[in-house]
Amino acid sequence: MTTEVIVVGAGPTGLMLACELALAGVRPLIVERRTEPQRDSRALTLHPRSIELMDLRGLAPRFLAAGTTVPGWHFAGLETRLDFTALDSRHAYTLFIAQARTEALLAERAAELGVGILRGHRTVGVRQDPDGVEVDVVDVRNEHGPGGRRTLRAAYAVGCDGGRSLVRTAAGIGFPGTDETVTGVLGDFETVDRDDPGLRRAQARGVLVAPLEDGATRLVCLDPARMRVPSREPVTLEEFRTSLTDICGSDCGVGRPRWLSRFGNEARLAETYRAGRILLAGDAAHIHFPAGGQGLNTGLQDAANLGWRLAAEISGWAPPGLLDGYDAERRPVGAAVVENTGIQTLLAELVLVPQYARPAAALRGMLDGFLGTAEVNRILAEQVSALGTAYPARGPGADPLEGRRMPDIGLTAAGSAATRVYELTDRSRFLLLDLAGDEALPPAVAAGWSGRVEAVTVTGRDDHPELAGVTEVLVRPDGHVAWASRTGDRAGRRAERTRALTAWAGTPGTPD
Ligand SMILES: Cc1cc2nc3c(=O)[nH]c(=O)nc-3n(C[C@H](O)[C@H](O)[C@H](O)COP(=O)(O)OP(=O)(O)OC[C@H]3O[C@@H](n4cnc5c(N)ncnc54)[C@H](O)[C@@H]3O)c2cc1C
Incomplete structure (x- = not known):
């Protein structure tokens, strides 16, 4: 079997990406320089949106069984905590779980999905041509022996190889930012x-x-x-x-x-997340001070955004611009994390500098007071938890739901035992939810986008303020809303739906 994507790095980002690709029907191979999984853990947190991502894939119980939940987190170490319990999520808490454990659980999932991991192989070169990529790897246990160096070929390569990414350098992608000033x-x-x-x-x-x-x-x-x-x-x-x-x-x-x-606190952001057939995710694309415990979480969310797009491109049905949407959506998120960790570092650093110690302490006291206000607390909690991440909607007149994460409402659905939305998303497909109960929907969709879109007729659902009046919604494989309609007019909705499906899931194929 030929490899379609070479993922360099078996850290949390690389493992998550490989799982997403495999789930979407693509064959990835992970190349990792370490011979054994990492034992020490830099990160200790999984924030709400990351746990939701696990939930979307049916993995939340494994992670929850391996960690401890805490009701919130902090911003810049301020005394008033960020209250995650007030956030709109079934997972309104931080999960305290060592990075090594997170990696072990993702590696277990990768094995279940048949993903190969070539451990003990350091990537030393990456090149691309119009048809694919070549990745040079060295067996670290046999560097100079016969067969110790070889070249792998695939359609795409993704650098998930951390802050000092060789893939990024080989692709000629700049990594501008600021040098370390505080440790x-x-x-x-x-x-x-x-x-x-x-x-x-x-x-x-x-x-x-x-x-x-x-x-x-x-x-x-x-x-x-x-x-x-x-x-x-x-x-x-x-x-x-x-x-x-x-x-x-x-x-x-x-x-x-x-x-x-x-x-x-060295802080940098890749100039682009894509150069042709080479892409970047996780720390290879963004580094910053570990304030607020966001690096690993951001990497997992990059992977969730990239996996289905790359799989669509490789499978040949991706509409124009779908793969470039990864950079367009995730680079601004990376930039925002670099910015908010910069603010947090400054707030911690200033009190330690003698000439600023007093006003800095007063500033921290003032911000502490602001955090006591529910609205301010919620804004920062949504940022650190990543529940507030919303991607730009497409064009004017878009429904306010578009680009936001789909709320995990309780529902009953025709022909399904699912009791909530996130139980319908474990297969990395678009999910078309007919909230108006139009029985004709599933066959109509199966005719054109089968294998890419799963259509479900909802016969009962919980109320949710963001979904009031919504008659139909198209959810992307990463759980964000691609399109939503509030019209009750079936014919109008059908035309809108066809446009949205074609824009996101490509030209309809021949009916099965
Ligand atoms: C002190 C500290 C505390 C932190 N706490 C948190 C926290 O609580 N929450 C949080 O979200 N984040 C935290 N972070 C950040 C988090 O650890 C990183 O963001 C995360 O590890 C990034 O994952 P990654 O998979 O992108 O990269 P990495 O974890 O760096 O993984 C990269 C992988 O690529 C491999 N690799 C590298 N080069 C090559 C090569 N040439 N060939 C083959 N393989 C290669 C490496 O061996 C490694 O396995 C913390 C960081 C620090 C320093």
Whole structure:
């Protein structure tokens, strides 16, 4: 079987993308330089929209069983928390789950879908021609031996190979942004004195303390005295202890570090997410300070946006511009994340700079007060949770629902046991929901777009303010609304529907 897409990198983005491609009927191969899955976890969070993505594919129970939910998150470490419980989602919480666990669950899913992962192979070159891409890989266990280097061929390559992406460089895509000015340190410790009063003081002074699933504890801190140390400089246990003692008067009894790391606020966004047959997703496309825990989440959402578009292109039915829509929709989201993490970093950094410490503390106090206002809290919570992500609607006169995420309303549907919308989306197809109960719809659609669109006649549904008066809705495979109609006139709706289906799901084929 020939590979259709080479995905470089088996991090969360690459694994998610490969699953999405396989689900849409395309054959991906993941190439990963590490011989074994990563054990240490940078990220610890899955925010609401990412959990919804898992729910769209029937994977939410696996993830929920492997993590712990918390009712909200923070912005810039401000004391008033972002209240996710007020958000319109069945998953109105953050899931605390180690990145290694997220990757393991996605790798398990990839295996179920028959995705191959070529571990222990470093990509060293990528080229494209009018018909496809060539990817040079080196077997890291046999670099200079016979057969240690080979060239793979596919129709497309996607760089999910992290911030230092070789694929991005090979494609000649620029990565403009700002250099690191601030660094923080993290440590996963097997021993921490939980009764040490310093630990409570540490949390009040901006040190993040998080229990890990195997009994270890993660501490993350920004030490004013050491925040200019370059991230390439290794962290020692002694340094960590000194920082904690300076910040909160105690080293909190930290010992037996399993992992110590320094990270910085270098922030960059790829000039484009697509250069011909080479695409970028995740950290390969955007890097920033890990404020608000958004990097991994953004990568998963990139993958969900790209998978079905690329599969449509490869399958030959993608309408013009569908694949370019990935860059058009996701680059602005990447830019917004780079911006909001920049704001959060500045708010944390300024209080540590002596000449700004007082006004910066006052500014933080003021913002804390603003966060107490439900509307302000909701705006930032929607941003960090990514539930507020809405893509531009197509053209004037578009329904306000278009581009937004489809609410997961409860429903009953003809010929289906599904009880809510997200139970109808596990196959990476467009979902055409006839909310007006027009019985003629499924055969009509099957005639033209079978295999691309699943048409469902809804016989009963929960009320939802955004869906009031909506008679029909076309949901994209990533759960965003492609088109919605509020007309009760069947003939008018039929014409609108045909236009929308052709614009999104391509020219209708010969009826089965
Ligand atoms: C301290 C810290 C805390 C964080 N906390 C959070 C958080 O709570 N929530 C959150 O959402 N994000 C968080 N992040 C960010 C998150 O870790 C990243 O955004 C995420 O790992 C990006 O996933 P990715 O798959 O795009 O890239 P990566 O995870 O970097 O994966 C890239 C993969 O590509 C492989 N690779 C690289 N080069 C090659 C090559 N040439 N050939 C073959 N394979 C290659 C690598 O080995 C790796 O497996 C944090 C980051 C840091 C530093």
